[in-house]
Amino acid sequence: MQTLIESRDSVNRWLERYGVRFGVYKNGVFNEQFFPFDSIPRVIPKKDWDVLEKGLIQRVKALNAFLWDIYHEKSIIKDGIVPEEFVYSSKGYMPECEGIDPIGKVYSHISGIDLVEGKDGNWFILEDNLRIPSGASYPMIAREITRKVSPTTFIDNSIADNRDYPEILKDMMDTMNAGRGINVILTPGRYNSAFFEHSYLAEKTGAVLAFPGDMTVEDDIVWYTGLYKEKVRVGAIYRRVSDEYLDPLAFEASSLLGVPNLFQAYKKGNVAVINCFGNGVADDKGIYYFVPKMVKYYLGEEPILHNAPTYLPYYKEDYDYILANIGKLVIKDVSEAGGYGVVFGRDLTPEKLEELKSLIVEQPRRWIAQEVIDFKDLEIIDGEEKVWRKADLRAFVVSGGSGANGGVRVWKSGLTRFSRNPASFVVNSSQGGGFKDTWIMNE
Amino acid sequence: MSIFRYCFESRTDFSTPVRDHSFMLRSFPLVDARQTLLDSRLRISPQPDSLSSGHDCWGARIDYGFQGEAHSSFSYVSEGTVKVIPYPIADKSPSTLFLMESRMTVFAAEMASLIPEMRGTSYEKALEISSRVKSAMSYVKNVTSAETTAARAFSLRQGVCQDYAHIMISVCRESGIPARYVCGMIPGEGETHAWVEIWSDGAWHGLDPTAGKICDDRYIAIAKGRDAGDCPVVRGIFKGCAVQSTRTISSVEQSEQ
Numbered sequence: 001m002q003t004l005i006e007s008r009d010s011v012n013r014w015l016e017r018y019g020v021r022f023g024v025y026k027n028g029v030f031n032e033q034f035f036p037f038d039s040i041p042r043v044i045p046k047k048d049w050d051v052l053e054k055g056l057i058q059r060v061k062a063l064n065a066f067l068w069d070i071y072h073e074k075s076i077i078k079d080g081i082v083p084e085e086f087v088y089s090s091k092g093y094m095p096e097c098e099g100i101d102p103i104g105k106v107y108s109h110i111s112g113i114d115l116v117e118g119k120d121g122n123w124f125i126l127e128d129n130l131r132i133p134s135g136a137s138y139p140m141i142a143r144e145i146t147r148k149v150s151p152t153t154f155i156d157n158s159i160a161d162n163r164d165y166p167e168i169l170k171d172m173m174d175t176m177n178a179g180r181g182i183n184v185i186l187t188p189g190r191y192n193s194a195f196f197e198h199s200y201l202a203e204k205t206g207a208v209l210a211f212p213g214d215m216t217v218e219d220d221i222v223w224y225t226g227l228y229k230e231k232v233r234v235g236a237i238y239r240r241v242s243d244e245y246l247d248p249l250a251f252e253a254s255s256l257l258g259v260p261n262l263f264q265a266y267k268k269g270n271v272a273v274i275n276c277f278g279n280g281v282a283d284d285k286g287i288y289y290f291v292p293k294m295v296k297y298y299l300g301e302e303p304i305l306h307n308a309p310t311y312l313p314y315y316k317e318d319y320d321y322i323l324a325n326i327g328k329l330v331i332k333d334v335s336e337a338g339g340y341g342v343v344f345g346r347d348l349t350p351e352k353l354e355e356l357k358s359l360i361v362e363q364p365r366r367w368i369a370q371e372v373i374d375f376k377d378l379e380i381i382d383g384e385e386k387v388w389r390k391a392d393l394r395a396f397v398v399s400g401g402s403g404a405n406g407g408v409r410v411w412k413s414g415l416t417r418f419s420r421n422p423a424s425f426v427v428n429s430s431q432g433g434g435f436k437d438t439w440i441m442n443e
Numbered sequence: 444m445s446i447f448r449y450c451f452e453s454r455t456d457f458s459t460p461v462r463d464h465s466f467m468l469r470s471f472p473l474v475d476a477r478q479t480l481l482d483s484r485l486r487i488s489p490q491p492d493s494l495s496s497g498h499d500c501w502g503a504r505i506d507y508g509f510q511g512e513a514h515s516s517f518s519y520v521s522e523g524t525v526k527v528i529p530y531p532i533a534d535k536s537p538s539t540l541f542l543m544e545s546r547m548t549v550f551a552a553e554m555a556s557l558i559p560e561m562r563g564t565s566y567e568k569a570l571e572i573s574s575r576v577k578s579a580m581s582y583v584k585n586v587t588s589a590e591t592t593a594a595r596a597f598s599l600r601q602g603v604c605q606d607y608a609h610i611m612i613s614v615c616r617e618s619g620i621p622a623r624y625v626c627g628m629i630p631g632e633g634e635t636h637a638w639v640e641i642w643s644d645g646a647w648h649g650l651d652p653t654a655g656k657i658c659d660d661r662y663i664a665i666a667k668g669r670d671a672g673d674c675p676v677v678r679g680i681f682k683g684c685a686v687q688s689t690r691t692i693s694s695v696e697q698s699e700q
């Protein structure tokens with residue numbers, strides 16, 4: 001263990017050699033950043049993990065049921081559980097997806113669920129990511145390297161082996177695959193912030209790494225042509241291109257990142273698109289409030305994992321509460337992602353608070369407010385000393401595989417991110433900060 | 444009821460040959476409670492390697508395909524006979540979607556002068572909005588493009604039928620009246636036309652803010668949606684470095700009453 005902690009610098013050098021980076025666009029300039037690794041792992045005891053695992057499977061099942069319902073019967077709206085304007089005004093709702101039956105009724109194949117652990121040991125869900133959750137490759141490669149640098153650590157401690165993520169992904173892609181085609185990972189290209197991850201996952205899962213222009217659609221079938229101009233049928237596309245850019249003939253016409261007429265092939269059930277089109281309606285910050293209600297509604301179960309206490313200005317009672325307590329709440333703009341559009345009331349001057357209040361009064365649907373969770377700090381090494389930083393955990397839940405639990409599996413690992421700035425509560429890789437390995441203990 | 448012979452022609456010339464050309468067309472009259480297609484034909488030249496058809500989520504017919512070989516022009520002719528009955532189209536409960544802002548119809552404070560303060564049915568209010576849009580705007584070509592939003596066109600006070608329709612839709616929705624965009628053909632126009640359907644008292648009614656009138660049975664719809672972004676009549680993407688020029692002609696003739 002000590003060798004591992006002392007190995008931080010050599011692990012980071014290895015990561016650098018492997019090109020483990022992420023890119024950030026700021027003011028129109030593309031910069032690649034190294035994503036620093038901290039060698040003190042986050043340790044999750046088995047008894048905690050067992051609860052998390054059950055809760056995550058439950059949550060993702062409910063979210064998939066919600067997506068099916070929204071694009072079909074809409075009974076959750078008819079039964080008055082979710083107000084319809086939350087669905088129709090969500091940027092992620094796509095009317096084009098109405099009535100489409102995705103293979104196996106699975107919409108969110110790869111879900112990245114962000115959690116934090118409170119000081120009292122309770123876990124809270126911060127956010128669901130059901131479109132293109134990234135980040136799995138960092139703990140994968142960090143573990144690969146730490147196992148080499150300090151092999152005894154993994155012999156002496158009973159840590160769940162996390163090297164099975166490629167198998168979990170491949171099993172899911174194979175199960176979803178239509179017409180026995182090949183599996184591909186579609187990357188927007190070299191300058192995407194997560195390009196390292198795209199190429200790494202393709203290598204590990206045996207999928208073909210496809211670039212824009214490598215695929216065409218004829219007779220509602222997707223073909224990979226690639227470099228050799230030999231047509232091969234595509235059965236599953238793990239796409240890392242967002243919905244609006246994925247088919248220039250169905251959506252954003254100016255997109256050069258997509259596959260023309262892919263949406264029609266998907267509609268006919270001739271290709272699995274991973275994750276499906278239209279998932280944004282379920283991971284909208286405004287819809288988040290309703291996820292525990294979905295668990296009860298679709299599964300008839302009590303939610304195992306809880307949301308952070310959340311208020312919707314849409315409801316009169318919550319509206320009054322928010323305006324009266326804005327100084328102690330965290331306010332989130334539902335249309336923003338990636339740690340942007342998040343404001344802590346306590347950081348604002350009285351004038352700014354009044355401005356924010358009037359924005360909420362004007363457009364109540366655009367905002368949610370949450371109690372600030374006093375979450376547990378994790379130790380990191382800063383120079384020669386150990387310091388405490390805020391951290392969260394992104395758990396990866398894969399749906400649509402061949403195994404038990406309806407093919408839903410939680411990867412026994414995850415991405416633990418910590419904030420660089422000691423005062424910051426926002427842990428998002430695009431806002432600086434680093435990551436840790438996450439150890440799920442076997443006993 | 445009217446019966447029309449329609450013919451919709453489009454030809455795109457490329458300055459140098461292009462290949463791997465994927466396309467999608469909306470070129471058939473929409474089949475709904477108001478319109479019945481009696482006969483129809485679509486010819487595409489050069490003959491594509493693959494051609495499929497289906498419907499978009501608003502009910503419009505789509506034809507899409509792929510042409511791999513190099514070609515220097517792309518043209519199609521869609522013709523047939525359609526039977527049209529007058530508005531309204533009965534619909535008990537319109538989708539809430541048609542009350543929501545869409546990408547091209549975001550309301551701007553400047554457009555508040557178009558909101559009628561009057562009492563009355565949604566239909567009466569929409570008629571008033573239509574006439575206010577007509578008098579606020581001047582019909583001028585080539586100042587706006589297919590991408591121009593309602594707010595931008597209104598700030599210019601100039602535009603074409605698409606802009607008139609977007610502004611009217613934006614104001615209707617802001618006033619609580621469900622509204623949707625229609626792209627179609629009318630006799631004597633020579634190109635596609637755009638108008639608005641608004642929902643009032645259990646039915647959709649057609650209003651044409653560009654002409655400042657109520658749509659009759661000479662309005663033949665091709666596609667409908669939240670705004671023009673949902674109704675492109677032709678879209679294509681190809682490999683090659685070419686300048687393209689497209690010419691579109693539609694002709695509609697009444698064949699019997």
